Structures are given as structure tokens and as C-alpha cells.
Amino acid sequence: MVHVVYGDGKGTLVLSQALEAVPGVPEADDQYGFSLAVYDADLDGCSDLVVGDPYEDIGAVPDSGVVHVIYGSVSGLNAGGTAAKEFYQGSGARLGGGPETDDWVGYAVAAGKTSSGTPFLLIGVPGESIADVEDAGGFHYLSGTAMTTAFVHQDTDVAGAVAGTAERDDRFGSSLAATPTHFGVGTPGEALGTVPFAGGVGFFSHALTSGSPKPLGGIGQDQDAVSGDEQVGDQFGAAVAMVPYRASGATSTAESLLVVGTPGQDLKTTVDAGSVQVFKLAVNGTFTETAAIDQNLDGVDGEAEAGDFFGKQLAAVNSSPNATSTATTTRLAIGVPGEESSEEHPEKGGVLIVPLVGAPGASDRWIDPGYGIGSLPAPRMLAGLSLAASPSLLYVGSPYGPAEARAVYGFPWNVASGGAPTQVIKPGEGGIPETGVAFGATVR
Missing domain, CATH: 2.120.10 (Neuraminidase)
Incomplete structure (x- = not known):
């Protein structure tokens, strides 16, 4: 799961594969959000979010991996009508090659x-x-x-x-x-x-x-x-x-x-x-x-x-x-x-x-x-x-240690x-859901 915290107190957003607009479905050990990057992919002046999910299964191929580009707009991420793009290795996919076990597509992104x-x-x-x-x-x-x-x-x-x-x-x-x-x-x-x-x-x-x-x-x-x-x-x-x-x-x-x-x-x-x-x-x-x-x-x-x-x-x-x-x-x-x-x-x-x-x-x-x-x-x-x-x-x-210490700190x-x-930034505050297992394991 990825928590997006907008600047200037403009709220928060939760992104996961449980959302209809995000490709795929939640599966055990996916670790959606293992890697993150931000850039303007379509040059529309709004930031777009890259989400790496290296342990995603592609069909019956375990841990082949996938990357999503989720588009931003003046209304926020995933709210401007441009569908998220999915990148993986396989037939009909946007990336070359074929899916293999433990490829870990998206282990790192920049x-x-x-x-x-x-x-x-x-x-x-x-x-x-x-x-x-x-x-x-x-x-x-x-x-x-x-x-x-x-x-x-x-x-x-x-x-x-x-x-x-x-x-x-x-x-x-x-x-x-x-x-x-x-x-x-x-x-x-x-x-x-x-x-x-x-x-x-x-x-x-x-x-x-x-x-x-x-x-x-x-x-x-x-x-x-x-x-x-x-x-x-x-x-x-x-x-x-x-x-x-x-x-x-x-x-x-x-x-x-x-x-x-x-x-x-x-x-x-x-x-x-x-x-x-x-x-x-x-x-x-x-x-x-x-x-x-x-x-x-x-x-x-x-x-x-x-x-x-x-x-x-x-x-x-x-x-x-x-x-x-x-x-x-x-x-x-x-x-x-x-x-x-x-x-x-x-x-x-x-x-x-x-x-x-x-x-x-x-x-x-x-x-x-x-x-x-x-x-x-x-x-x-x-x-x-x-x-x-x-x-x-x-x-x-x-992300680890006592629950009350789990947070993201900006210095x-x-x-x-x-x-x-x-x-x-911590679970249960500022509009962020209270549950936060490994909250902040990846930050961008």
C-alpha cells in the first residue's frame, strides 16, 4: 500500500491494487510500493507516481514483478481521467522479454x-x-x-x-x-x-x-x-x-x-x-x-x-x-x-x-x-x-520498532x-488510516 500525503494540508490518498483504477489485485507478499519514483511522465505539468511491485506474480510466474505509472492531475493523483499504465515482461506487455520466476521487475526505479x-x-x-x-x-x-x-x-x-x-x-x-x-x-x-x-x-x-x-x-x-x-x-x-x-x-x-x-x-x-x-x-x-x-x-x-x-x-x-x-x-x-x-x-x-x-x-x-x-x-x-x-x-x-514510533520524519x-x-507523518494522524504495518518502509 502507498500513502500519498499532499502538500499544504490538502489531504491524503491511499493507493493499492484493491482500487478498481489500479491494475491487478492484492496478493500475499506482493509488497506493492517496494520502490517509488516521481516525475512528469506526460509533460502536463503535474507529477506522476511510479510504483514498483517486484514480487507481483505474472500469470503463474511467481515474483516476476510489475511497475505502475499513476498519473497526476490538477485534481490529484489517479483523478484526471488518464488510466494508470502497467509495465511487466510478457506477451502483449509494454516491456520486452518474457516473465521469469524472481525477475523482480521494479525492484528499483528512478x-x-x-x-x-x-x-x-x-x-x-x-x-x-x-x-x-x-x-x-x-x-x-x-x-x-x-x-x-x-x-x-x-x-x-x-x-x-x-x-x-x-x-x-x-x-x-x-x-x-x-x-x-x-x-x-x-x-x-x-x-x-x-x-x-x-x-x-x-x-x-x-x-x-x-x-x-x-x-x-x-x-x-x-x-x-x-x-x-x-x-x-x-x-x-x-x-x-x-x-x-x-x-x-x-x-x-x-x-x-x-x-x-x-x-x-x-x-x-x-x-x-x-x-x-x-x-x-x-x-x-x-x-x-x-x-x-x-x-x-x-x-x-x-x-x-x-x-x-x-x-x-x-x-x-x-x-x-x-x-x-x-x-x-x-x-x-x-x-x-x-x-x-x-x-x-x-x-x-x-x-x-x-x-x-x-x-x-x-x-x-x-x-x-x-x-x-x-x-x-x-x-x-x-x-x-x-x-x-x-x-x-x-x-x-x-517502519520498525514500537508501534508509536512508526512514522516518517522530515528534517x-x-x-x-x-x-x-x-x-x-504517522498512521492515525492527518487523515492517514490508523493501521500502518511497516509504515514508511519506502519513502519518496
Whole structure:
């Protein structure tokens, strides 16, 4: 189920497959709303909602997955007369290929407009088999208001080779992020040499060649230009985020900052502490690492501990994309779901907020359950698994733990450590139905 909260107190809306206007029917374990994106798909000036349902059964094929685009209007979502569109793999479907068990269409989605104003939608299919290579993964790229589609995987033959090759358990398409000039695709299961599940990220331009986006390159910890060492189970690329970037003196915002989470990274003997790296992407596809962040870095709040999984989730913002990027305008939230501040509250979780430009520890902030994120810390709340960015607020979902703590909290990006949210959205308040199992597990 998806709860839509309109701005300026204009009410709420509940979307699910129980509605006649939404394709399909509710089924056990669908997890409708597992992924979300917002963009103007038809260029009518109203936001449209993308809903991923990766565990939807297509016919008798379990967990093949589906994505819905639900159209907005001046009267609200799903209220303007344009029927929702359904995207799945199968006979007569809008996406190429056929449905297969555990394809997970819609496990990740990302959407927006290119620098030329063309709407685009990315749909991850991390469980897709490429030929006889199981779980190699791929993604669908939908371009323009006509939503012309192209399917891309690591063996796709396009101008400028896609980084890597299709291998078992790569899970290419598990994570997606985009700006108007670039987009990134996470491959957390990528093997680097003999190191399994080390991970990698491919990045692309929105420029189309024969309908497919142009590959620009790939990033992995086996490259000299990338800090850190590839390790078993690092899962480099398990989370990605991107924002537009404009250097001082530049006349346009043509570059991007790509943020990559590596939640399984071991820091010396500290297993699964996790780390995050930031890369600047040039228009021509060259990249430069600008920051490597972990909780052992000078000035950064906290201390790296085993099982923190620092970087498991990310959210980033550039609140002034048409001006020079600064530490104030470009901010990054890093989810640390395994964090625990005491033996009483194991895996309580937390969120670290850092600048994307300049030293990460220069203006970092920390919030966690009982310290900004509600008032009730408890074991295994896993705070930091649900994050979203708007230009003005960082949204933190708190779907687990005590029922009274389950909510979505909106924090100013400059919130002080432990500071209070300026918005709280929770079941039973503001027109939202009182029932809220896992409320806020995904936020957009």
C-alpha cells in the first residue's frame, strides 16, 4: 500500500491494487510500493507516481514483478481521467522479454527529465537471466512521453560497451539513481577477478544510440583511481545516489556527483562496518573520486563497528542545481541500520548527514531513534533503511520498532545533531488510516 500525503494540508490518498483504477489485485507478499519514483511522465505539468511491485506474480510466474505509472492531475493523483499504465515482461506487455520466476521487475526505479527536457524512467530487473546466466540482471530505459523502451544488460551490444560482463548473481539493476545528464546502475553481486560479491557501478548518459542510452564507464574497487580494496561481500553499489554538480566558474550544470554505498566493507578487522565514496562524473564519462567516508574518518560522528552496514541506504540533494555547488547546497544522508549506541538497543540504527562538497566532517550531523528520530529507541529499529530527499527536507522512515514510533520524519538538511523534525507523518494522524504495518518502509 502507498500513502500519498499532499502538500499544504490538502489531504491524503491511499493507493493499492484493491482500487478498481489500479491494475491487478492484492496478493500475499506482493509488497506493492517496494520502490517509488516521481516525475512528469506526460509533460502536463503535474507529477506522476511510479510504483514498483517486484514480487507481483505474472500469470503463474511467481515474483516476476510489475511497475505502475499513476498519473497526476490538477485534481490529484489517479483523478484526471488518464488510466494508470502497467509495465511487466510478457506477451502483449509494454516491456520486452518474457516473465521469469524472481525477475523482480521494479525492484528499483528512478525517473526524471534529461537536460533537454525529455522524461525518462528506469526500471531495474536484478533477477533477470541473460541467456543461461541466472540473476545477471538488467534494466529497462523508457524515454519520452511515448515511453519507448530499451533493455540494457552487461552483455548488451551498444556503442561504448556496458561495464562488466553478465555473470551469475551480479544483480545488475539492483540500485538506480539519475540526474538530467547521467544515471548510475548498481551491480552489488559483481565479482572482481576471484572476489565474489565485491560489487560495481556502471554509469551512462541519457544520449540515445539506436534507442539505448550510451554507456560511459564503470567503477569498482579494483581500479587504481578508486580507494579501498575489493573484498568478498563488499557489495559496492548496493546503494547509489546522484545530484547535479556545477563547479565554480562553470556556465552550466553538466556534471554529476555519484555516491556509492559499500555496506559490506570491512575496515581492517571491523567486519561489515561499511563505507561510502563520492565520484564526480564529467560529461565525457571520466570520473574522479572526491571523497571516501566511513565512521573512522577524522571529524565524522560515530565509530565504525562490526555490522554497522554504513552506506546501506543513501539520499542526496542539491538544493540549488543552477548555482555553484557548495557544502551547504549539496548534502548527503547515509543510512547506518546496524548502528547501536548501547547494548540495550542493538541495531537501533541511525543516519549520518554530511556535505557532498568539502570535508565530510566539517558540517556533519547525526540522528537516531530517541535522538531526533522520535523519542523511543528500541532494539532492531534499523533506522536508516528508508531515506528520501527533497530540496528542503530529508525524510527518514521508521517502519520498525514500537508501534508509536512508526512514522516518517522530515528534517531540515541543516538540522543539528539530535535535532527535532519539522514534519511528522504517522498512521492515525492527518487523515492517514490508523493501521500502518511497516509504515514508511519506502519513502519518496
